[in-house]
Each structure stands twice: as structure tokens, then as C-alpha cells.
Amino acid sequence: MSHIQNKPGLKILEIASAWKSILTGSAPIMSIEVTRECPLSCPGCYAYGDMHLGGSVNLRSLSDYRGSELVDGIVHLVQQHRPLHVSLVGGEPLVRHRELSRVLPILSGMNIHTMVVTSAVIPIPLEWMEIPRVRVTVSVDGLPEHHDVRRKPATYDRILKNIAGSQVNIHGTITRPMLERPGYIEEYISFWNSRPEVVRIWISLYTPQVDERAPEILSPAQRELLAAELPPLRARYPKLLANQGISDAIRVPPSEPDRCTFARMSTNYSADLVTRVEPCIFGGKPDCAQCGCAISSGLHWLKDIRLGGLIKMENIARTSIAVGSFVGRLRRGYRPHARWKPPSARLVNIDSANPPSDRVA
Numbered sequence: 001m002s003h004i005q006n007k008p009g010l011k012i013l014e015i016a017s018a019w020k021s022i023l024t025g026s027a028p029i030m031s032i033e034v035t036r037e038c039p040l041s042c043p044g045c046y047a048y049g050d051m052h053l054g055g056s057v058n059l060r061s062l063s064d065y066r067g068s069e070l071v072d073g074i075v076h077l078v079q080q081h082r083p084l085h086v087s088l089v090g091g092e093p094l095v096r097h098r099e100l101s102r103v104l105p106i107l108s109g110m111n112i113h114t115m116v117v118t119s120a121v122i123p124i125p126l127e128w129m130e131i132p133r134v135r136v137t138v139s140v141d142g143l144p145e146h147h148d149v150r151r152k153p154a155t156y157d158r159i160l161k162n163i164a165g166s167q168v169n170i171h172g173t174i175t176r177p178m179l180e181r182p183g184y185i186e187e188y189i190s191f192w193n194s195r196p197e198v199v200r201i202w203i204s205l206y207t208p209q210v211d212e213r214a215p216e217i218l219s220p221a222q223r224e225l226l227a228a229e230l231p232p233l234r235a236r237y238p239k240l241l242a243n244q245g246i247s248d249a250i251r252v253p254p255s256e257p258d259r260c261t262f263a264r265m266s267t268n269y270s271a272d273l274v275t276r277v278e279p280c281i282f283g284g285k286p287d288c289a290q291c292g293c294a295i296s297s298g299l300h301w302l303k304d305i306r307l308g309g310l311i312k313m314e315n316i317a318r319t320s321i322a323v324g325s326f327v328g329r330l331r332r333g334y335r336p337h338a339r340w341k342p343p344s345a346r347l348v349n350i351d352s353a354n355p356p357s358d359r360v361a
């Protein structure tokens with residue numbers, strides 16, 4: 001599954017829009033589990049984990065919507081939260097492709113970037129390729145020797161058939177067995193880099209829950225190996241999204257959700273369009289110390305970049321969140337973000353000399 005997107009480099013205008021969202025009390029990233037249905041049953045799927053929605057309910061037992069109710073419900077949520085980027089995930093969102101064919105042009109018309117994350121077990125509607133600000137991302141977890149077993153019936157053969165004529169991103173979640181053969185990752189990236197349908201490739205590492213003991217979990221040595229391998233691969237395979245900063249973030253992920261830029265900048269809803277997925281898209285109690293989420297790594301790296309060489313992005317984000325928390329409360333029906341503390345606890349000085357990790361969260 002791995003329902004997240006990365007973009008190949010934020011443009012100044014997008015950073016400005018994200019900043020505006022925060023200042024007005026909205027997290028700029030949103031994900032919606034548009035359905036509880038999925039024809040796959042992948043081992044290690046977090047969406048169907050018992051704790052994904054906190055334990056009292058799970059995705060399969062949640063009510064979900066179809067038809068106009070789903071279309072209107074998604075649009076209403078987006079209007080309420082005013083994000084910059086929306087990921088439509090599942091379950092398998094393509095089981096609601098008719099509804100999404102109505103939703104995507106509406107969101108595009110609102111200047112929102114939308115990503116549909118799919119297993120491509122169902123053909124991707126080609127008309128989606130013509131909608132501005134829409135991207136489809138296909139989850140491909142390793143080479144056929146692993147992927148076809150884990151994600152049957154969304155096998156390589158079926159994916160290649162269902163993405164024919166499309167332009168898609170590929171997202172792979174790397175698991176422990178894949179790193180047992182030298183050269184595996186390069187083979188995987190080389191295959192997808194050569195496909196004409198593929199625009200970008202991004203890589204996540206399997207992210208376990210706290211105390212999970214799954215065979216998918218990477219060893220510390222494997223994590224280090226992958227972090228070292230990705231930047232040189234980027235030089236040979238230009239569709240791969242990777243750089244040294246992201247590798248550094250893979251080595252040292254955020255220590256907890258309150259220190260995770262992705263968790264603080266995103267709002268995630270499940271299929272009843274009411275239940276929040278907390279603290280991040282994984283739900284439950286994710287083991288941040290072993291996080292391998294591509295977008296979390298990307299944002300973790302970005303937070304240390306200094307704008308104009310002076311002020312860290314993290315400091316700007318903290319101050320903006322403080323302002324946004326205050327402004328948001330002036331809005332009717334505003335639901336504060338779980339990791340946006342009240343302004344009094346949040347206001348900080350903009351001081352480029354002191355690292356934000358040393359300050360009050």
C-alpha cells in the first residue's frame with residue numbers, strides 16, 4: 001500500500017501556499033481512506049491492522065460511502081481543511097473509480113494536488129492523465145519474486161497491463177528479505193526507471209508498529225546499507241527520488257510523532273470520513289525510531305534546510321503553526337490538529353542559532 005506521495009522538489013510557490021495553509025490553521029497535507037474494500041490481502045498491511053484506528057474499530061468494520069455521498073463527503077472534507085495536497089488511499093481506491101472520476105476534476109479545479117495510491121489491480125482510467133494536478137502512484141513492493149507473492153492478484157503482469165498508456169509514479173516498500181541479495185534494489189529501480197509509463201520512483205522502508213516482530217522489519221545494518229545505496233543510484237537512475245539529506249533522515253528518523261514534520265503537517269481520515277488516522281498515516285502506535293516512510297524522511301530532511309541561508313524551515317514551521325493554531329480557532333467548526341499545541345505553548349523566537357530539537361515541542 002504505502003499511501004504517500006513525494007514530489008520531485010518543492011517549488012517556491014508551493015512552499016508559499018503550504019505556508020499560507022499553516023498560517024490560516026490548516027495542515028497542508030491530507031489523506032483520505034476512500035473505501036474499506038480491497039481485493040488484496042498483503043502481509044504487513046497497516047491499513048487493516050487491528051490498531052490502525054486506535055483499537056475500538058478497524059477499517060473493515062467501519063462504514064464507508066459510495067456514489068454521490070462519497071463524492072460530496074470527500075469534497076466537503078477538503079473544503080473544511082483546505083489542504084494543498086490530498087492523497088486518496090484505501091483499501092483500494094480504484095474500487096471507487098467512478099466516484100474518483102468525479103472527485104478528481106473538482107479537486108483539481110480547487111488548485112489542489114491529488115494523488116491516488118493504488119495497487120493497479122484495476123485498470124487506471126486514462127482520462128485521469130489529462131486532469132491537471134493529479135498523479136497516480138502504484139505500489140510495487142520489490143521484484144516479482146517478492147511482489148507477486150505478497151500482492152497477488154496485483155502481479156507485475158497485471159500492473160503492466162493496467163498502467164499501459166498512463167503516466168504513473170512507482171512506490172516501493174522495501175522489506176528485509178529484499179536486502180538479502182546484493183544488487184536487488186538496483187535491479188528493481190533499473191526495471192522501473194526504464195519503463196516509459198513511469199515518471200518518478202520513490203522508496204520507503206517497512207515501518208513497524210511498536211513491539212512488532214515481523215519478518216519484514218529491516219535490521220539496523222540493512223537500513224544503513226540502503227541509506228548509503230540510494231544517493232549513488234539516483235545518479236544512475238534519474239527517476240529515483242533520493243538524495244543525501246533523505247538518506248540521513250532514513251538513518252535518524254524523528255524520535256516521536258510530535259517531532260515528525262509529516263505527522264504535524266498532515267490530517268488523515270478513514271473511510272467513514274469522520275475517524276482520524278493518528279498519529280500519522282500508519283495509525284496505531286508506529287515505531288518512529290524505525291520509520292521508513294518516504295515523505296516523512298523527505299520532510300525530516302527539509303526541516304533542517306535554512307531559508308535564505310538563515311532561518312531553518314523547522315523554526316518557520318513552528319512559528320507558523322503557533323499563528324495558525326490561533327487563526328484556526330477563529331474559524332467556525334475548526335477542529336484543532338492533534339499535534340498543534342495552543343499558541344501560548346507554541347510561540348517561539350525565530351533564532352537560527354539554536355537547533356529546534358533543543359526547544360520546547
Ligand code: SF4
Nearest residue numbers: 001038040042045091
Ligand atoms: S493493497 Fe494496500 S490496502 Fe490492500 S491489502 Fe495491500 S497494503 Fe492493504
Ligand code: SF4
Nearest residue numbers: 260280286288291296
Ligand atoms: S516518524 Fe513516526 S509519526 Fe512520523 S511518519 Fe514515521 S512513524 Fe509516523
